[in-house]
Amino acid sequence: MVARRSSKRGTIQEVARLAGVSPATVSRVLNNHPRTSPETRRRVLDAVAQLGYVPDHTARSLKTGNVGEIALAVPDIGNPVYVAIAKAVHEVAARRGWWLSLISTEGSQTEELRALRALAGNRIDGLIITSLTVSQAFLRALEPVQGRVVVIGRVPDETPVDNVRVESEVGAKLAVEHLIDLGCQRIGFINGVQGTVPSTSRIEGYRLGLASRGMEYDPKLVVESDFTIMGGYEAIDRLLEQAPDLDGVFAANDAMAIGVLRRLRERGIRVPHDVAVIGMDDIDLCRIATPTLSTVTLLAAERGRIAGELLLDRIEGRAQGEWQRVTVLPRLIVRESTSLLRVERVGPPHQDPNVGRQG
Amino acid sequence: MVARRSSKRGTIQEVARLAGVSPATVSRVLNNHPRTSPETRRRVLDAVAQLGYVPDHTARSLKTGNVGEIALAVPDIGNPVYVAIAKAVHEVAARRGWWLSLISTEGSQTEELRALRALAGNRIDGLIITSLTVSQAFLRALEPVQGRVVVIGRVPDETPVDNVRVESEVGAKLAVEHLIDLGCQRIGFINGVQGTVPSTSRIEGYRLGLASRGMEYDPKLVVESDFTIMGGYEAIDRLLEQAPDLDGVFAANDAMAIGVLRRLRERGIRVPHDVAVIGMDDIDLCRIATPTLSTVTLLAAERGRIAGELLLDRIEGRAQGEWQRVTVLPRLIVRESTSLLRVERVGPPHQDPNVGRQG
DNA sequence: AATGGGCATGTAATCGATTCCACATATACG
């Protein structure tokens, strides 16, 4: 990585010379300082236009001590959940006059630490980070950048950051209870990558849901996968092998649930008649899937918005003291994949009643 | 947008004082200059560790004249095509030691110009930009940043940038010819937002495809939509109203084609038996859709990779002179939505033969 | 006419690193 700035766009000195004023005056005009005469102002702006001058952002940042940019680091920009978060943060940042850039960490801890280092080195002013696995190294790296970082996803209580969380155990519990209330007796669970924060809380919620309805936990009903469509597609085969009497499936996210729907259709197993399926996240695809997919929304956009506001409040100096802990509550969304259970359907497929609601 | 750097992480001066050397020496150690004694090196690194010192990126950039960062500006990070491009660029950037950040312009020209200004102001070293509508203002803004920008998407020949293109007319033509060769007589076309570069070239290809097989262009067979799933969903209704005798549909992208599939299923129209459907882009969803969706790939990942290499070759000084024009050729990918046309299907749905191929 | 205040502008210090140049010391060579 070697580069050298190529096209000289001119400096403030050259603008000053051309306009016949001092660099200080040019700076004042460009930054809209109150005391500048209209005449000087015009001369400076003319010179700027003539040279095509653009202030050097690096020099400006060095002097002013801030760069006007925040970043959002997510494990995978291909994941619709993170896209939803990103769009929400982007909206907040734009409204409040900040530049947002996105960083895809590909789930690698090295990349996460790199993002935190970028923050420590003042490459950016603030960072919103969503980490799948909150390690000790990660927590240590948060120390030196206190007050400039917001974590989406649960961190230990004493961690010195603002934090946006979702009670995903509660969400998983809602999903399982919903299946049970529909009449399901044998509910399979397809989890994501073991050891990650989301997978841990979802298996916990699965157990809670069973317990709350007095049902036994059976390890035969649980398989592990990887949070992708193809992962769900192959996981349902393993699950059916372990538990052929299955009549409901809860997948730890919608992507896997959609893989499940696809595979079940291939195998001639009807949803929801033979097996009811529910996912989690409420991505746009749920409304496109066949049948439309019931799910539990974890309010990704809402969390993104909150994280954005928290971060900017903090780095704009609008908020001080106490680290914030904001928790959002999941909601159940019922669609075709858990409707009409064991009731024969008549007539053509109908329009999804949830079409048009906010994703 | 007001902020001030909060936590002082210390400066190179303080490290120097603690290590009992000069700032120059600290800098040399940190940048792995050849002539530094092991003893001094150790003392400096100890001091760095003790203070938790991280070099100020802004100051470093000002002096060295480059920031080690490139950006990719896309109209919509929610669009899988741009995600594919982003992943490819990210891979190239990481391999070559550059930091990549993503900018979502939301299709707004203001945001595109803002990205180009960021480049002009040395906030970033290089930029890859994909623009839906190449305006005069846009082309003018490219002038001052010559040699540091790559455009994905066609620009006028004389434009002073490296350029990666795809012959999407040829792609559209392939799709239409494929439908005709299957026996389709009345092929509808659902275009995206009129006036954008992609939509212009796709309607052109549609006409070319018809012409090459001696078929007439009928305006009744064309409707406009917006490149989204929901857009395709409602557009097919309009199209069927104008042309009830339709037996094939070419949608200007896969997202709309998937909306079409969904709506046709709701209306009890069988694909491909009654109407064959083909899209364009080859997004992952094609292999998940019911039926799996035939399409024409425009090689998004490949274009991203090429753009990344071109940009870095240029700003690393590895390439000079002549502006590059790289064109990739679309390929037809046949799946269920255009297979077995007018042949009754037997047995259960089969595995998509394209599963596993590179998206 | 002298004084004072407000205003527009210039001078120069500053942000925190990198790097050219000079210098001191150590080593090699004849």
Add this chain to the structure above:
DNA sequence: CGTATATGTGGAATCGATTACATGCCCATT
């Protein structure tokens, strides 16, 4: 032993902006 060369380190200039402070001017007030 004296000179030449190699090596490690420090001093100070520098990148390009912002901004505190100083300055000079004009006009109002007494």
